[in-house]
Structures are given as C-alpha cells and as structure tokens.
Amino acid sequence: MTMTLEIKEPWGNISSALQGSNYFHDLGKNRLEFWRGLNLQLWKGLSLGLYGQYSRINDQISLPKAGASLEDILLQKRMLGTNYNYGFSVGVNYTFGSIYSNIVNPRFGK
8 A cells, every 4th residue: 555645846847655565464564655855946947856765674474584694785686674674865957958858859750
C-alpha cells in the first residue's frame, strides 16, 4: 500500500510518500518506508533540494542464516540483516534556457 502527497507552489514543492507491505501468511514480516522531499526555488532556474528517507525493515527472508565473512561483506557478495535504513541528501539544481526547452525542436524531424 502506498500513500503520496505532493504540493506545488510558486516557491517550490513538497513531496511525501508512505509505503507499507507485508506477507499475508506472516504479518510479522513487513516493511514500512517514509520518504520526504523539499525543493525550494531560490532564484530564476536555481533550486535547492532537501530529501530524506527512513525505512523500518522486518521482511528480509532471503538472507542466509549463517553469518557473512568480512570479505563477503566488503565485496558485496552477501548482505547483512538490518531492522532499519535511513538517508538524507542535499542537492542544488540550475536549469537554463527557454521555458519551453522540454519541447523538441520541430526542425529535427521525427
């Protein structure tokens, strides 16, 4: 199940999403993810983006029961179990050109 909210304003936009899933045969195996983004228009074409996400994880059924060696982990041959995942990022974006730049120039043909 997923719920999404997006608000667009002249100063920028805000996006949020909440997603959940579970296995019907075992309700203890589930996952809940939350994502949020904020995009602020600072100046003509210049914007600042702030993004974050958090996940609560209880559905890693494909992981092996035996532990992984340090070499397997570093070479990403095996994954370790976890109960959560989180992240945060910041970005700057600059768009220039015509306000219609996403329209293909008709001189290029099809």
